[in-house]
Amino acid sequence: MDFSTQLNAFIAQTDQALDKYLPPATTRPARLHEAMRYSLQAGGKRLRPVLVLSAAQLFTGKKHDPLTAAVAIECVHTYSLIHDDLPCMDNDDLRRGRPTAHKQFDEATALLAGDALLTYAFDLLARHYPAEPGFALMRELADAAGSQRLIGGQMEDLLAEKKADATAGELEFIHLNKTAAMIEAALVMGGLTAQANEIELAGLRQFGRELGLTFQIVDDILDATADSATLGKTAGKDAKAGKTTFVKLHGLEGARLHAHEHTAAALAALTKLPGDTAFLRQLVEIMLVRKH
C-alpha cells in the first residue's frame, strides 16, 4: 500500500472510531455532547491517531486494538485546542474554517466540552482495555498531557507571548512539551497496544520527540515564509504578534538546518524499530517538506 492510501485508511478508521466511541449527541446533557462531537469532528490532520495506528502496525504477535488509544489521544488533542481557542487564551474565532467551540456554542459550554474530552480519554482507555495495557496507556497519557508537558508547554507559550525576548531554552521547552509530548505519547501508546518491549518503546519515544520538533520548526518556517492562501490560515501571525519563534532566534537558514537535523535524528531512531517502518519514514520526510 502506498503512503497516501495508507494515510487515508488510517484517517478513515480514526473518523469512524471517533463517531462510534463518543457518546451520541443526544446523550444528556445533549448540548455538552453536541459540543464534544462538534470539535472532534472538525477534521484536521489526525496526526496523533495516525501515529498510534502506524506504531502499532510495526509489531506482530498478540495485539490489542489500537483504535481506542487513537481516539483517546485525539480527544486530549481536541480538548487542548478548544481551551487554547478560548478568549482568555488565544481568542480565536475560527479553526479549520469553522467557528471555534465557544463561538458555535458559548464559552461555558466550550470550557466544559474541553474538560469532558480530557476526562473521556481516560474513561475510554479504562473501559476498552484490560488492566494490561490499559494502566500503562493511562499513565503515558496522564504524563504527556500533564503540568510539566502539554499544559506546561501551553503555559510557557502564553508567558512567552508577552515578551519579545524569549530565549532558545524557553522556546525549546515549549516545543518539547506543547508539541512533541503528545506526538511521543501517540507513538508509545501505539507500541503499548502491541506489547512493544522497553527498548522498542524508547525507540518510538525518540522518534516521536524528533518528529515533534521537526513539525514545530517547520510550522515556524511556514508562518514566516508561506502566504495565507497556501497555508490555509493567516501567515505571518507570529512575527506580527512579536512572538519569539525558531526563525526569529536562528534565522531562516538556521531553522531549516535544525529541521533537517531533527529529521535525520528521527530517521536514525527508526532503525531501532522492528517491522516495516516505511510509512513512518515517509511521514517524517513529508513533514519536512510540507507547504501547509
Next chain:
Amino acid sequence: MDFSTQLNAFIAQTDQALDKYLPPATTRPARLHEAMRYSLQAGGKRLRPVLVLSAAQLFTGKKHDPLTAAVAIECVHTYSLIHDDLPCMDNDDLRRGRPTAHKQFDEATALLAGDALLTYAFDLLARHYPAEPGFALMRELADAAGSQRLIGGQMEDLLAEKKADATAGELEFIHLNKTAAMIEAALVMGGLTAQANEIELAGLRQFGRELGLTFQIVDDILDATADSATLGKTAGKDAKAGKTTFVKLHGLEGARLHAHEHTAAALAALTKLPGDTAFLRQLVEIMLVRKH
C-alpha cells in the same frame, strides 16, 4: 477516638499529603504550579478525602495507602471549583474568603491550573499504585468526573440557571451528578484501596449517593434560611438569582423531609458494610443538622 478528633486527623493527613504529592511551586512552569497549589491549599472541608480515608478504614487485611487516592479526588474537586468560578461560569471573585484563582493569577492561568489538576489526579493514581488497584481507581474517577456525571451536572446546572422553571427531574440530575457522583467515587475509591469486594463497593456507592443528596438538599435549605454570617458566604443567593432549588420545588418542610429520608437511606446502606461504621454514621447525621 471521638468524631471530631478522627475528622481532624483525616484532614491533617490530607493536608500533609497534598503538600507532599503536588509538584513543588518552583517546578517549571512555576506560575502554573503556584496556581495549582494556591487553589488546593485554600482549605475547605476536605469532605471527599475524608470519605476516602474513612471508607478505607472500615476494612482489615491487605491495604494500599488510601492517601494518594484522597489527594487525587481533591485535585479533581479543586479543578471543578476553579473552572466553576471562571467569568464564563459563575464568575465568583472569592472562595473561602480568598480571591479565586483567576483573580489571584489571571483567567488563562486559572484555566490551565484546573486542566493540570484534573490530569494530575490520573497521573498520581498511575504512579503511586500498582495496576491493581490503580486501574480500577482511575476507571472510577474517570467515570465520576465525566460528561454524564460531574461535568454533565455542571452543564445542566448552568442551563437550569437560565430558566426559573427547572423540573424536579432536572434538579435530581444535577444533584446526583454535580454533587453525589464525586462523593460516591470517594467512598468507592477508599474501598478499592482496601480490596473491598463487589458487595461492599455497592454498599459504599449507595451510602455515597444518599450522603451526597442529603448534602445538596441541606445546602439548598441553608441558602434559603441561614444568614450570611452563619453561612460564611452570601445567603439567599439562589432565590435572588431566580434559580430553581429543592426548597423552591418542594417547600422548606418538603425539603427537610427529603433530607431526612436520604439520611435514613444512607444509614441503612451502612448496615451492609463491615468494620466500625460509627464515623460515617456520625458524618451523615452531622451533615443533616449542619448550620454552614
